[in-house]
Every structure is written in C-alpha cells, then in structure tokens.
Amino acid sequence: MSRRRDGSSSSTDDEIVTSEEGIRTLSRLMMMDDADTEEDISEAFMSDKSLGHKTIFMFPAIMEIRQQRAKVVAIGPYNHKEEMLYFGLDYKWQILKLMTQGFQLDTGKFLGNMAKKELELRNCYEEEVEDLYQMATKDFLQIMLLDGCFILFALKCLDGKNQSSFDTVELFLSKFQGLGNAIVIYQLITNVKNLVSQLEMHRESVICDLLLMENQIPFSVLQELLCLCPDFRDFVGSSIKDLALSSFKCVRPKMNKELSEQPEEFLHLLDVFHWSRVPEDKYKLIDNQINNQTMPGVSMLRATEFHHSGVRLKRKKSGSYLDVVIKNSSSKKDCVIKVPAIDIKNYQFSIFESLVTFEERYEKRGVCFTAFVECMASLLGSENDAKLLQKCGIIPKDTDTSDDYVIKFFHQLSHCIKPVALMPHPYEGYKSAVDRVRETVEKSKATEARCWFRF
Incomplete structure (x- = not known):
C-alpha cells in the first residue's frame, strides 16, 4: 500500500500500468511511510555521510580541457534538464510504454522498492551538487525508471551480434504475438521499428554517451528493473554485465580476454567497462x-x-x-x-x-x-x-x-x-x-x- 501526496491510499504495488497517462501518474506517487515527507528524506540525506563512496559525479574542474559532453542522450539526475539531445523524454516515455505493455514491467513495485532505497541511491552521487538535494523524490525516482529502461533497451538493440535493425525488430515482435490485443500489438510494432532504427543510426554516439562519468545511474537500478520484468529478462538474458560487454565490442580499447575476477558488485556501466579492460590480475x-x-x-x-x-x-x-x-x-x-x-x-x-x-x-x-x-x-x-x-x-x-x-x-x-x-x-x-x-x-x-x- 502506498500513499499519494494528499494522504489517500493507493494500491499500486501489484498493478501493471499500460497507458502513458497512467505511467505519468504512477511516477508521481510518493512511496513512503506516513511519518516521512520529502523534507525528512532530504534532511536525513544531507546529514548522513556514512553510506559509502561517491561513485558518480560531475566532471571535475581539474580536467579543464573537456572536449565534449553527451552528444545524443542524457542519463541520470545531473543531466535531467538537458532538452537539446536526440533521445529526449518523449523517446524514453515510448520505451517505458513498450516495457509495460510489451514486457509487463511492474512499474509500481519498482518505484516502491526504489523509494525504500532512495537515500542509498542518492548517496551514489556527489554530495556537493545542490540540484540533487533539491530534486523531489518523485522526480528522482522517475529519472531512475525512465533512464534505466532506456539503458536496458539500448543495450539490447546495440549488442555486438552484428545483426541488422530488421532482425532486431523481428526479435522484439516475436515476443508480442501472445498479447492477443491487435491494437496494442500494432502500436508496439510501430514504436519498436521507430525506436530501433533511431538507435541504429546513432550506435557509436549512444554507447559513448552511456560511458560518460556523469551519465551513470547505479547498477542496482538496472538489476531491479530486470528482476521486475521477467519477460524482458527472458528476452535479453539474466546478466546485465554480459549484455553490456556485448554492446561495448565496438568501443576501444578492446576487452581483455583474460578477465580479472570481478568485484563483488558493479557500481555502474562505466565500472563494467573499466573492469573488462584492465590487466588480468589488477584487482x-x-x-x-x-x-x-x-x-x-x-x-x-x-x-x-x-x-x-x-x-x-x-x-x-x-x-x-x-x-x-x-x-x-x-x-x-x-x-x-x-x-x-x-x-x-x-x-x-x-x-x-x-x-x-x-x-x-x-x-x-x-x-x-x-x-x-x-x-x-x-x-x-x-x-x-x-x-x-x-x-x-x-x-x-x-x-x-x-x-x-x-x-x-x-x-x-x-x-x-x-x-x-x-x-x-x-x-x-x-x-x-x-x-x-x-x-x-x-x-x-x-x-x-x-x-x-x-x-
């Protein structure tokens, strides 16, 4: 059971939202106890410095010769105000609609689980950034949901199997045949063709943008999404690490075939890329x-x-x-x-x-x-x-x-x-x-x- 801002209860944890308006409404729900408010969470976060290292941060001032920022897609709370890039909010909402309608993503449960981990997730980001503290819970969780879905979808479309965009579309469509609703299937087919073709046109730029430091989101967000979307997990496989490494095949330096023993947990996609390139016994x-x-x-x-x-x-x-x-x-x-x-x-x-x-x-x-x-x-x-x-x-x-x-x-x-x-x-x-x-x-x-x- 979750509560809205006005205090009314809403049983959304087990619902599957299929309409775009429903998704927008759901993303604004406050998943917290009666005693908790946005101010309480913000104050607790500001005072708690014990949750770990900051592993995602803005580009530091020491590297003054920065040549470029994200070219086509902005990911995460640092870049949420970016509107000029190619893959904006409209594109991400389309992917979320695809995940809920085509793959039965349980968005209500995802937002509820992420609300419980909000302090932990926020603490992955650099504490000096004021905008991050001022960001409301609903906005922060919405970013995790939209950008997490975009990353999983993009990694599947851009994996290193050298298949054509037509083959990728066919793979997606094969998963929709059992839905039974002809109108929904037609809409999904149209959306998938458009979404995949646009990603294919910007393959290299998308992968590079996903590896920018300030474009990271916590790896646990991606794992939670895959856990709550079993149909998509069956489609792409259970390992986000393997899916990411397959997508990174076009990026230099090449992967070290003699991989080190991996860390207990990955921090984000950049961490996966880093681990896959370093010498074998570096750790x-x-x-x-x-x-x-x-x-x-x-x-x-x-x-x-x-x-x-x-x-x-x-x-x-x-x-x-x-x-x-x-x-x-x-x-x-x-x-x-x-x-x-x-x-x-x-x-x-x-x-x-x-x-x-x-x-x-x-x-x-x-x-x-x-x-x-x-x-x-x-x-x-x-x-x-x-x-x-x-x-x-x-x-x-x-x-x-x-x-x-x-x-x-x-x-x-x-x-x-x-x-x-x-x-x-x-x-x-x-x-x-x-x-x-x-x-x-x-x-x-x-x-x-x-x-x-x-x-």
Missing part, C-alpha cells in the same frame, strides 16, 4: 599498494631515447591493451618494452576522460587507465617518437589519426591528472629496469615491471 595487486608514500625519481624515457639506448620496443600481442611491460634480461643482454597496439578513434577521448576521472575519485578500482595515459605521454614526446612506434607496429600505419593527434591525445589527458602519493607494486622492478637502461645496455640482473598503475 589482486591493489592490496599491495604502498600507501601514503611518494617514490621520487621514477620517470619514463621517450621512445626514441629508449631506442638509442639499445632498448627494443615491441608490439604486445596478448593480454590487456593497457599493460605496458618492461623486461630487462641478463641472459639476452637486452631490455624490451612491450606496448599494446594503439588504436585511437575520435570518440575515445571522452571515454578516457571519464575513466581517468573515475579512477581519481574512486580509489578502490585502481589507476590502470591513469598509468597507461602517463606512460604513453612519456613515450610520445615528439613526432619522431610516434613514427618509431608506428614502425614497431604499435601505432597502425593505416590509422585515421595523425601522429600529432596521437601525441596530443595522451598529453592533454596527462596534464589533467591530479598527482597522488601512491606507489603500487612492483615499484622496485620498474625503477631497476629504467635505471639500468639509463646507465648501460649491459645488464647484470633480470628484472621485469608492468605499468599497470600510476607512478
């Missing part, structure tokens, strides 16, 4: 970090400087695309730096921005992307460095981006990274390898270091 090494200690005197040389010192640069052919390995072998009397192939697309800058920002503000996920950015910025000091890496096969010769763009890509990102006093394992191996390269090509001791972390 195991986080506990080995040396905290509150600065290790001076560690720096990379430029690619040409390594080359002139007799160090061989080779393209790394396996493992993570962020794992730069320095090997110093006494038996072969040489030093090798293995660097993964750099395949930079024009959209990647905004994704790297979000990933580096996420690592800076949420330390539990390590700093693998940050370390890779700083490492590449050190290697790529000039066009000669870029040409050398191109000669080694690290930068593809047929890339659409110029050497100058590749250099600026990493340097612009590295200039925005806030220094931290952390030095993770294996510091000694890395420092030894670099120091010996500077002194002489002759090696007296075998060492190896991997640039997974910031140094």
